[in-house]
Structures are given as C-alpha cells and as structure tokens.
Amino acid sequence: MAVATKRVFNFSAGPGVLPAPVLEKAQQDLLDWNGCGMSVMELSHRGKDFLQIAERTEADFRALCGIPSNYKVLFLQGGASLQFTMLAKNLLGSGTADYIVTGSWGEKAVQAGALEGNVKTAWSGKEHKFDRVPDLASLDYTPNSSYLHVTTNETIQGVDFLADPSLNQTVVCDMSSCIASRPFDVTKYAMVYAGAQKNLGPAGCTIVILREDLLDRVPSGLPPMLDYKVQAENDSMYNTPPTWSMYMCGLVFRHWIDFGGLEAVAKNNEVKAKVIYDAIDNSSGFYRGHAQKEARSLMNIAFTLADDSLTDKFVSEAKAEGMMELKGHRSVGGCRASTYNAFPIEGCRVLADFMSTFRQKNG
Ligand SMILES: Cc1ncc(COP(=O)(O)O)c(C=O)c1O
Incomplete structure (x- = not known):
C-alpha cells in the first residue's frame, strides 16, 4: 500500500536535505537501473554499467565546479575526518604546515595533522568564540610551508570566508559544508576536499580535488588506501568505492547543472x-x-x-x-x-x- 509522504523542513547540519527530484529518481531506479534488472547498489563497480555512472558523475562534477584538467577528482571514503589525517600523511613531509583555525573542524584538522608531523596554528579565532575569519593576506606564514590549511565554512559556528583565498601558498581546503553552494575558483587551491553529506549527496563518499603535481610529494610506503597516488592511479577504485553514494552524487550534480x-x-x-x-x-x-x-x-x-x-x-x-x-x-x-x-x-x-x-x- 502506498504511504503518503510527508516532508518536513530539515535544518540538519548533516547529513542534510537532498533535492526531492533526486530522491524520486533514485526511488524509480531503486530496483532496476536503466533496464539492467539490478539496483545500482547491486552493480559490480568494475562492470560497464557502474563505470558509466562513475564517469558521468565525475564529468558532471567537473562541469558544475569548473575543475581544470590538471586536477584529479577522487571519490574516497572515511569522511572529511579521514582527510585530516590523509592530507597530512601525503603532503606534510618533513616541513611545517600552517593551519588557520576558524572553528571546531579546523581545530580537529590541526590536531590530526599534529599526529603526522610539524604543524603550526597560524591564526585561531578561539578567543573570540570562533565568530570571525581573519584577513588571510595579512598573516605571517611559515616560509616554504608544506601547505596552508583552511576551512572555508565552519559548520558549527557558521562562519565563512565567503571568498576564495588569493595567496602564494599551497592552499588545502576543507570545503565540506559549502562546496557547490557558490562558484569557486579551483585554481586558488592545491587541494579541496568535502564529505558529500551536506551539499553533494548522501554520506559515504568524500570528494577530493587534487592538483596533479601534488602527487609527486606523496612519500612511498603509505598504506595504499591512504595514498593519494594509489587512489589516483586506480581512478578511486583501488577497492570497492562507495557506489550508491557516488550514483546519488551524480544525480545531485545533474540536478544543479539543470538548475542553472x-x-x-x-x-x-x-x-x-x-x-x-x-x-x-x-x-x-x-x-x-x-x-x-x-x-x-x-x-x-x-x-x-x-x-x-x-x-x-x-x-x-x-x-x-x-x-x-x-x-x-x-x-x-x-x-x-x-x-x-x-x-x-x-x-x-x-x-x-x-x-x-x-x-x-x-x-
Ligand atoms: C567543515 C567540516 N569538516 C569536516 C567534517 C567532518 O566530516 P565527516 O563526518 O564526513 O568526517 C564536517 C562534518 O560536519 C564539517 O562540517
């Protein structure tokens, strides 16, 4: 028996609300995707049907966000929280990384980075209860730092830089809670990452946009799942990727492309x-x-x-x-x-x- 659907106004910080037409499309496709007789959840990630979904998802994400061809797009797991560790393992090396801490997630990022090597908090808004962002251009940074980490939008405190940084630094950015909420210039960043579950799709998929030259820095001997080079060389399919979440993200990207x-x-x-x-x-x-x-x-x-x-x-x-x-x-x-x-x-x-x-x- 059909059950009447009652949708509430969901102000959740994440997982967040998804476009209703996307959920309806997923519902239509649930048992039988594109006449193949299987759900997307049941498709082999190496089969041509899923590869077609993965390719389209990436192409639409690139089109939506204007991602240049010298950036890799990775579909990983472990949430943005795993990226706190993974980016430091891959990019920190023996140098020092600067962190701008504008809220609780930036704090977590620097704490995770500190477990991997030398990190420095170049600015923190803690004494102001994280109610503001600094003028990034006026801060002192470590000379030749490994990278500068920023969190564009701090989900808990609700503070946002509202603009891309224009800095001569290797900027690594947690964009989890504002990615695709406005145009952004990918070339201002060396790396951008975001958990999907706010603006991109359901939980389970973490998207990393990585400038290709950064792969040269990846040290050898990392656990393969935590190695950007391994993930990039295997088109995010070193292991079974989050297939359902990727498919859903693909529907969301198409939805916003069609929206304008x-x-x-x-x-x-x-x-x-x-x-x-x-x-x-x-x-x-x-x-x-x-x-x-x-x-x-x-x-x-x-x-x-x-x-x-x-x-x-x-x-x-x-x-x-x-x-x-x-x-x-x-x-x-x-x-x-x-x-x-x-x-x-x-x-x-x-x-x-x-x-x-x-x-x-x-x-
Ligand atoms: C800005 C930001 N960074 C990181 C995270 C952690 O994300 P995840 O739960 O995907 O690990 C969140 C989660 O809300 C977030 O809002």
Whole structure:
C-alpha cells in the first residue's frame, strides 16, 4: 500500500536535505537501473554499467565546479575526518604546515595533522568564540610551508570566508559544508576536499580535488588506501568505492547543472539566508547571530536567544510545526539553521515567520 509522504523542513547540519527530484529518481531506479534488472547498489563497480555512472558523475562534477584538467577528482571514503589525517600523511613531509583555525573542524584538522608531523596554528579565532575569519593576506606564514590549511565554512559556528583565498601558498581546503553552494575558483587551491553529506549527496563518499603535481610529494610506503597516488592511479577504485553514494552524487550534480549551475545556486542561497538573517537582525536583540556580519555563513546560520532559558521551548515548538534539527551544536549552544543547497526557500520563510511569532509571544 502506498504511504503518503510527508516532508518536513530539515535544518540538519548533516547529513542534510537532498533535492526531492533526486530522491524520486533514485526511488524509480531503486530496483532496476536503466533496464539492467539490478539496483545500482547491486552493480559490480568494475562492470560497464557502474563505470558509466562513475564517469558521468565525475564529468558532471567537473562541469558544475569548473575543475581544470590538471586536477584529479577522487571519490574516497572515511569522511572529511579521514582527510585530516590523509592530507597530512601525503603532503606534510618533513616541513611545517600552517593551519588557520576558524572553528571546531579546523581545530580537529590541526590536531590530526599534529599526529603526522610539524604543524603550526597560524591564526585561531578561539578567543573570540570562533565568530570571525581573519584577513588571510595579512598573516605571517611559515616560509616554504608544506601547505596552508583552511576551512572555508565552519559548520558549527557558521562562519565563512565567503571568498576564495588569493595567496602564494599551497592552499588545502576543507570545503565540506559549502562546496557547490557558490562558484569557486579551483585554481586558488592545491587541494579541496568535502564529505558529500551536506551539499553533494548522501554520506559515504568524500570528494577530493587534487592538483596533479601534488602527487609527486606523496612519500612511498603509505598504506595504499591512504595514498593519494594509489587512489589516483586506480581512478578511486583501488577497492570497492562507495557506489550508491557516488550514483546519488551524480544525480545531485545533474540536478544543479539543470538548475542553472553554481551562479544560480548561489543566488538562491543568498536569498534564502537573508530571510533568516533579517529575522535575527530585526528582532531587537531577541535573537543574536553568532558570526560577525561580514563572516556570516549562508549554509549554517548559528544564533542564540538572548534569554537562553527559551531555547528548548523554541526548538520544540518549531519541531511541532515541522521544522526539524534547529538545536545548535552543544559547543555553541542556541540554535542553528542549516540551509544547504537543497533546502527550500519556503522553509526559510516559515522559520522567519515562526521566529517573529515566537518573539511576540515570549518577548
Ligand atoms: C567543515 C567540516 N569538516 C569536516 C567534517 C567532518 O566530516 P565527516 O563526518 O564526513 O568526517 C564536517 C562534518 O560536519 C564539517 O562540517
């Protein structure tokens, strides 16, 4: 018997909301992909059907993000968290790497890097509760550092650089929570990585964009699964890749290409975030944004209520009205509304209206 589908407004920071047409397409294909009589989940990763899916997924990702041919695109596993370790194992060598720490994920990245060799925190926003980003061009870096690590958008604190860095450095970037939310210039980075489960697809797949010359640095003797060279030489198929997640990412890439590409995605995201930031700014201090205005994330809107004793009530009343996962991360408190690419503008309007009504009742 068919069950009526009820979709809520899912403000989760990740795994995040996926485009409904993508889920519908996956549902259609679930038992029989393209008339082959098998689900994508059942296809051999070495067979021609899956290879066709993998090729199209990569080609669409390259087209969507404008990735030049001298960059490899790898589809790995282990999440962005494994990349914290893997990038250091591959790229740090005997030198020193600089880290810019603008939030909790940057902290984790530098901690993982420290287990592999010499790392230095070139800037940290910790004393300001991670509410801002630095001017990268004005910082002092280690001469000839192995790389400079940045986290474009800090998912927990909701702070974002909002622009690509223009630096004479080997910039390695965790873009997990804002990749493909706006156009970005890949050539400003030596490497970009992102877990899929926010803007790209379901959990299970981690995408690495790596400039080819970096492969020359990879030391010999790494465990093969942690070796970028091995992964690149085997087209991400040294072992069984995350086939279902890759297929789903492919559907998501096609969806946003058809939507008009990253320019159109960015415009949509700006409008969406503004609806919620306006509700914060027009609340006479009832709601307070965590990030400084010039570093406000368009993906993760972290805010507190001036009277924190109302936070649980806010979250539970919102939930009763179909707005889920609004509780902030325990390290920041308050609330967080994640408005990833697939989050609908109606959900932002419904939240803004709710915020206004809640304030009138409780202010
Ligand atoms: C910016 C950022 N980096 C890294 C991670 C860790 O990702 P994963 O859970 O895929 O290891 C997250 C997860 O939320 C994140 O938001």
